[in-house]
Amino acid sequence: MVWNASPAWQGKALQAVADHATTLLSGYSPIHADLAGTRLIADLTTGRTLSADPPIRAWAEDVVVTVDPDQLELARHHAQHLREQEVAAAGHGVERTELRYLRETVFKDTASAALWWLRHHDHDVTALKSVFPDLEHAVKLVDGGDAPGPVDALITAFDALTPDLDHRARYELHQQLAHILSALGRSEAAESLLSRAGAHPPDEPA
Numbered sequence: 001m002v003w004n005a006s007p008a009w010q011g012k013a014l015q016a017v018a019d020h021a022t023t024l025l026s027g028y029s030p031i032h033a034d035l036a037g038t039r040l041i042a043d044l045t046t047g048r049t050l051s052a053d054p055p056i057r058a059w060a061e062d063v064v065v066t067v068d069p070d071q072l073e074l075a076r077h078h079a080q081h082l083r084e085q086e087v088a089a090a091g092h093g094v095e096r097t098e099l100r101y102l103r104e105t106v107f108k109d110t111a112s113a114a115l116w117w118l119r120h121h122d123h124d125v126t127a128l129k130s131v132f133p134d135l136e137h138a139v140k141l142v143d144g145g146d147a148p149g150p151v152d153a154l155i156t157a158f159d160a161l162t163p164d165l166d167h168r169a170r171y172e173l174h175q176q177l178a179h180i181l182s183a184l185g186r187s188e189a190a191e192s193l194l195s196r197a198g199a200h201p202p203d204e205p206a
Contacts, residue, residue, distance in 0.1 A: 009050065009056060009058075012050055012058075013050060013058035014058075016048045016050055016058050017044060017048060017058055017059070017060050020043065020044070020048055021040055021044065021060075024036070024039060024040055024043060025040065025065075029075055029079065030067045030071055030072050030075040031072065031075050031076055031079055033065050033066070033067045033072070034065075036065055037063070037064070037065035040063055040065060041063045044059060044060035044063050045059060045060065045061065045063070046059065047059030047060075102142070103142055107138055107139050107142040107143075108139075109139060110132075110135055110136050110139050113135040113136075113138060113139055114128060114132065114135055117131060117135060150189065151189050151192045151193050151196070152196075154177065154193070155174065155177075155193065155196060158173060158174075158177065174193060174194070174196070175194070177193055178190040178191075178193045178194045181193060
């Protein structure tokens, strides 16, 4: 630490150099200590103006930047984690773009789906006939047209909540659900549920 003035300026000189070093180093990761040191040496050697009148400057010589090994290792792990996050985020972005393209362009309707299939299968119109039903089904799926109705969703939900019921107990549960729907004035839904449950309990002759 050097300054071209009386010892009374020592405190201001030290503070000016320390503040400048802190500001500069805050922009660098510990893993870039060598680069930060090169920049810091260049800046501190040039010096800082403490006063224009009288003209007083402070600068540093033989500057060395060191990093605690534990902090350096921590910084390396953090940098690796950030890189992994960036790669994952980029992958998710690509996936979202592909899904949006499929939803909004390829499977927007059966005509678009058919053209997309032809483009990727050497424009084989003859083979298209065999896969056209699958393309139609895919368009419906993407559009949500094959989403289960409320009765099917109700049965699926209760079956998922009671996986250990035997066939007869499950039949009786469906009967009770149909009775509740009928009592609530949902006779059509009740009939639909009963049609899925069957007219007779399991193991009982029709």
